[in-house]
Amino acid sequence: xxxxxxxxxxxxxxxxxxxxxxxxxxxxxxxxxxxxxxxxxxxxxxxxxxxxxxxxxxxxxxxxxxxxxxxxxxxxxxxxxxxxxxxxxxxxxxxxxxxxxxxxxxxxxxxxxxxxxxxxxxxxxxxxxxxxxxxxxxxxxxxxxxxxxxxxxxxxxxxxxxxxxxxxxxxxxxxxxxxxxxxxxxxxxxxxxxxxxxxxxxxxxxxxxxxxxxxxxxxxxxxxxxxxxxxxxxxxxxxxxxxxxxxxxxxxxxxxxxxxxxxxxxxxxxxxxxxxxxxxxxxxxxxxxxxxxxxxxxxxxxxxxxxxxxxxxxxxxxxxxxxxxxxxxxxxxxxxxxxxxxxxxxxxxxxxxxxxxxxxxxxxxxxxxxxxxxxxxxxxxxxxxxxxxxxxxxxxxxxxxxxxxxxxxxxxxxxxxxxxxxxxxxxxxxxxxxxxxxxxxxxxxxxxxxxxxxxxxxxxxxxxxxxxxxxxxxxxxxxxxxxxxxxxxxxxxx
RNA sequence: GGUGUCGUACCCAAGUGGCUUAAGGGAGCAGUCUGCAAAACUGUUAUGCAUCGGUUCGAAUCCGAUCGACACCUCCA
Numbered sequence: 001x002x003x004x005x006x007x008x009x010x011x012x013x014x015x016x017x018x019x020x021x022x023x024x025x026x027x028x029x030x031x032x033x034x035x036x037x038x039x040x041x042x043x044x045x046x047x048x049x050x051x052x053x054x055x056x057x058x059x060x061x062x063x064x065x066x067x068x069x070x071x072x073x074x075x076x077x078x079x080x081x082x083x084x085x086x087x088x089x090x091x092x093x094x095x096x097x098x099x100x101x102x103x104x105x106x107x108x109x110x111x112x113x114x115x116x117x118x119x120x121x122x123x124x125x126x127x128x129x130x131x132x133x134x135x136x137x138x139x140x141x142x143x144x145x146x147x148x149x150x151x152x153x154x155x156x157x158x159x160x161x162x163x164x165x166x167x168x169x170x171x172x173x174x175x176x177x178x179x180x181x182x183x184x185x186x187x188x189x190x191x192x193x194x195x196x197x198x199x200x201x202x203x204x205x206x207x208x209x210x211x212x213x214x215x216x217x218x219x220x221x222x223x224x225x226x227x228x229x230x231x232x233x234x235x236x237x238x239x240x241x242x243x244x245x246x247x248x249x250x251x252x253x254x255x256x257x258x259x260x261x262x263x264x265x266x267x268x269x270x271x272x273x274x275x276x277x278x279x280x281x282x283x284x285x286x287x288x289x290x291x292x293x294x295x296x297x298x299x300x301x302x303x304x305x306x307x308x309x310x311x312x313x314x315x316x317x318x319x320x321x322x323x324x325x326x327x328x329x330x331x332x333x334x335x336x337x338x339x340x341x342x343x344x345x346x347x348x349x350x351x352x353x354x355x356x357x358x359x360x361x362x363x364x365x366x367x368x369x370x371x372x373x374x375x376x377x378x379x380x381x382x383x384x385x386x387x388x389x390x391x392x393x394x395x396x397x398x399x400x401x402x403x404x405x406x407x408x409x410x411x412x413x414x415x416x417x418x419x420x421x422x423x424x425x426x427x428x429x430x431x432x433x434x435x436x437x438x439x440x441x442x443x444x445x446x447x448x449x450x451x452x453x454x455x456x457x458x459x460x461x462x463x464x465x466x467x468x469x470x471x472x473x474x475x476x477x478x479x480x481x482x483x484x485x486x487x488x489x490x491x492x493x494x
Numbered sequence: 495g496g497u498g499u500c501g502u503a504c505c506c507a508a509g510u511g512g513c514u515u516a517a518g519g520g521a522g523c524a525g526u527c528u529g530c531a532a533a534a535c536u537g538u539u540a541u542g543c544a545u546c547g548g549u550u551c552g553a554a555u556c557c558g559a560u561c562g563a564c565a566c567c568u569c570c571a
Contacts, residue, residue, distance in 0.1 A: 039570085071569095156498070228570055257571095300519085301506090306499090306564075312505090312506090313506075316519080330534090373508095387534090468530090469531080481532070484528075486528085491533085493533095
């Protein structure tokens with residue numbers, strides 16, 4: 001039984017979709033005025049996992065994620081750079097897709113663009129005009145917040161208190177400072193669409209009402225986004241949508257927490273701002289490895305809590321994944337050996353069962369990926385303990401199968417175990433600060449490595465420990481780690 | 495000024511009334527194994543969950559106060 005924390009009620013609720021077996025999921029995508037940072041990555045990853053889990057649970061998910069490709073910031077960016085606003089939007093959509101591919105985030109089922117839904121937006125504004133929720137002023141159209149009695153129900157805000165805060169801008173054109181624009185008249189040179197209220201462009205918020213309702217219906221199951229969108233964006237979406245339809249808009253609201261740096265929200269002014277691209281560029285491993293490390297890092301916290309991004313955190317995540325991949329390598333080796341019966345089989349099979357149960361229990365509890373990961377950690381330990389005594393092929397296949405399923409939900413373990421790249425650690429003596437190694441690509445070819453490993457094996461047979469250790473050192477300097485197995489053979493990690 | 499979230503071991507982090515005299519990971523220490531390593535494994539590190547009161551048969555979990563951190567009220571994932 002899946003339970004979801006609903007921002008609207010402030011409680012975890014049992015999830016029951018509108019139509020049994022179907023889920024309509026809308027997530028606010030990006031406003032394409034710039035490239036994505038790791039905050040966007042977190043949001044994308046969180047909802048990627050939620051979507052995958054819903055699918056795993058057997059729901060038929062309609063996942064809609066929009067692009068807001070017309071907005072003040074896009075226009076401002078275009079003016080700053082002396083390019084067409086359309087170019088800014090298209091360029092950043094391209095960049096977005098590149099980033100999402102790097103991250104291994106699956107595409108949504110429908111990815112609509114605001115500029116392709118102007119008519120739908122105008123229809124909603126029309127309805128709002130008709131029933132008194134909107135008014136025009138000098139070619140702009142505003143939403144009359146005071147008429148929507150439930151305004152503030154999502155962000156738990158009181159209209160009176162907000163006014164008392166006195167930080168709302170005063171604008172003579174509005175009847176009330178809280179009113180917000182549904183439609184903005186365009187100045188010359190700005191993008192403009194014809195409308196009953198004159199040439200102009202949509203205000204922020206209306207695009208999400210239009211696109212979500214178009215593809216998922218006037219009432220749909222889940223609406224998500226970053227915590228910062230609760231107010232005003234989602235509050236306004238509710239006001240617009242519910243006032244125009246008279247029906248409940250989204251039933252469950254899910255909001256992910258921020259990515260912080262040094263306990264503070266990332267922001268350009270603080271200079272603690274990382275784009276997805278920068279992280280991939282800086283982290284000296286293949287992008288598939290980086291993707292899993294970043295993903296692991298971000299989902300090892302609960303999605304609603306803030307998470308502090310750091311090099312250290314990335315390294316810890318990498319080291320943890322190393323543990324899983326090292327185990328998977330051993331299991332894969334075992335799966336190639338023939339062993340008819342093994343005393344540990346039963347223990348592992350029940351550990352698998354236990355893990356599956358705990359994993360589902362954790363995910364069912366508001367997508368608790370942190371606890372879910374705990375369950376596979378326990379299994380990893382159990383497998384490592386038992387695998388020394390040998391396991392049968394069947395059991396090895398069971399293990400690999402389970403990790404495949406769990407991996408497909410979390411977006412992890414997508415790399416063939418022997419292709420994983422282990423963390424090259426540099427430990428300082430003081431604590432255990434691990435630094436990113438700037439250069440890991442070794443000049444050694446696979447043939448070189450093989451030759452040295454073979455030479456070392458000969459040396460070990462002769463009990464020439466000196467030569468053996470020399471070679472091990474030489475390889476470790478090149479970033480290749482050797483582990484001697486009990487049977488005399490050697491595992492090569494690189 | 496208003497509103498909200500949060501404060502769990504050396505670090506990260508789950509748990510939000512009895513399953514928990516607090517999961518999992520990292521780090522430290524002590525072992526097992528090993529030619530030595532590495533890896534893996536075992537044991538160990540919070541009678542206590544910011545502080546002080548209260549409610550309850552029972553609280554990290556509920557209530558109140560205090561201290562601290564962050565966020566939102568303006569664009570923001």
